[in-house]
Amino acid sequence: MSSRCDRQTKQEAKESFSLRETDRILCTVSPSHGFANWDGTPHNGVALLILGWAYVFSASLAERQNLSIEYRAIPHSESPSPSQAMVCLEYATPAERMWWKAVTAQGVAWSIAGNRGSPWTVHVKDIGLAIADASDDDGDGDGALPPPTARQAACYLARLCAVYRLGSQCPAALTAVVTFPLHASRSFRPTAPISLPLPRLPVRLDTFDMSRVDCPPPDEFSRLGYYMALSLSPRILGPSMWSIFWTPDVPCNLAGAWAQAAVSILKPILTDDVDMQLLAKVLSFTRAAPLWLGVALCGHGPVVKSILPYLTNLFAYPHTIPNMTAAAWTGLPTSFFDLSPRTPLVSRAVPRAQIWRLRHDFCAEYAEDQAFVKPPLHGWPPFGEMRIEDVELEIRDHVECEHRWAYQFWTWLLEDNITDSGFITRPSKPTQVRLLRPVTDASRQQEQEEEEELRPIPESDMDNIHKSSKRVTESIFQWSYTQVERGFGGTVVRRLPSRAMEKAHSPERSKHVNAAFIDAWREKIAQ
Incomplete structure (x- = not known):
C-alpha cells in the first residue's frame, strides 16, 4: 500500500465456528x-x-x-x-x-x-x-x-x-x-x-x-x-474449493460462458453412477485438489451433487460465496477482492474493480450503508471503468493508492483474545495451467481451429449462458447499487426490496431514473 495513505491496516468481518454439533x-x-x-x-x-x-x-x-x-x-x-x-x-x-x-x-x-x-x-x-x-x-x-x-x-x-x-x-x-x-x-x-x-x-x-x-x-x-x-466453517472451506471454477480474468458479464466450459467437461462424469476417483483426477491440476480428493472419498453426496447446478445456473449457495478469510488462510483467491493489481490511470479513468475494492476497504466511511462490509456474492470482477469525478468523495482520495494487503493474523474472541498468525502467512500466486492439444502438423491444426469455430453452441446452452451471465452481473452491480455515473440517471440496477432507502452518497443522485435505458444496458452486456 502507499506509504502516504493513512490506511495501513484493515479488519475483516467476524467468522463464527460451531464446536458442538447434534448432526x-x-x-x-x-x-x-x-x-x-x-x-x-x-x-x-x-x-x-x-x-x-x-x-x-x-x-x-x-x-x-x-x-x-x-x-x-x-x-x-x-x-x-x-x-x-x-x-x-x-x-x-x-x-x-x-x-x-x-x-x-x-x-x-x-x-x-x-x-x-x-x-x-x-x-x-x-x-x-x-x-x-x-x-x-x-x-x-x-x-x-x-x-x-x-x-x-x-x-x-x-x-x-x-x-x-x-x-x-x-x-x-x-x-x-x-x-x-x-x-x-x-x-x-x-x-x-x-x-x-x-x-x-x-x-x-x-x-x-x-x-x-x-x-x-x-x-x-x-x-x-x-x-x-x-x-x-463451511463458509471458509467451501469458497476455497469452489475457487477452482472462478478466474480473475473473466468479467462478470462473461461468467456464464466461462462456467459452461466447465459444465461440458464435468457433465459426462457427474452422472448417477459417477466415478469419484475420475472426478478427483480431473480436478487434480487445481490447487484445491486435496480438498476435492477428500470430498470424492466421501462418495456421491450433496456436495458433489451441487457442482453441476452451481455451474449451470451460477446461483450463490452459502458454501460458494467468496470469503476473504478463506483466501487468507488457504492462499486460494476466491474473488477479485483478493487480488490488488496496480492499474495506472488512463485519461482520468479508474477500473470499476478497483473502486469496488476501495468501497470495501473503506466501508466504515459510509455511515449510512453497510452493504460494502462483505464482498459480493460472486467473485467475477465488474467490467469497465469510471471517471474519477464520478467516484464518491468517501474514497476519491484513494483511487491512486496502491493497496496491496498482506495477511497478518486473526484473533480468537475468547476470554483471553489470542492472536494466531495462521498456517499461510504469504499467499502464493495461483498456478497457471495451459492444456496443449496434440497436433500432427500445421495444416491439421488449422483444420481443427476451423472446425471449432464452426461448431454451433446448442440453443439451450446459449440460453443458460445468457441467464447465468445476467444473474452474476446484476449481483455484482447490486452490491454497489448506490453508484452514479455519467450516462446513468440513477442506480445501475434496481435496489433490493430488503434494503432501506438510504440517502445517496456523493456525487448527488439524480431524481429521474431512466428505467428503460438501464434494462436495455443490462440485456446488452449480459451475453
Missing part, C-alpha cells in the same frame, strides 16, 4: 466406490483411517477445552455379519485394538464426555469390516482401558499405515475428515450420509511384527489445529 456423519461403505484400488499397495484402509482421523479431530477439540473422550458400550466381536470381514490386528496392543474396535463399531462407540457431539462425530452404519479379539485377554471386558489421547490415536494411525504400507492413504483420509462439516451443512437431515471405499486388509500378517515399535504421529498431526479451524 452426525452417517458412514457406510460401497464395493463400487471409485477408490477401490490405491496406487502402490494392494491394501485399502482408507475407511479405517477416515474413522480414526475423525476421532483424532474430536479428541484434540476435547483436549483444547479440558474435556475428555469416553467409550460407550463396545460389543465383543463374534462371528462377522455376511457383509463384514474379520481382521485381526495382531501387532496392536490391547489399548490400541480396543480403540480400533470403538472407531469401527456400528453406531457411536465414543463421544466427548457428557455426550457432547463434535463436528466430526461419526455414526457407523456398516463399514464391511470388524476387528477381531486377540487370542489373549485384552483386558477390555470391563472397559478399564481409557480412550487414547489425540496424539496416541494419531500414532495408532501411523502404525496401521506402516504395517500395511498404506502410503498416501493417511493424508488423503485426513482431507476427507476436513470436509465433514461441509457435508453436514449441505444435508437437510439430522445425519449427513457418506460412502467410503470398502476396506481390503488381510486377516493376518505372517511377517513385519511391529508390536514393540513406536511410530511417531503422521506429519499432518503437527498442523492439526489449522486443519480443524479450516474444517469448522
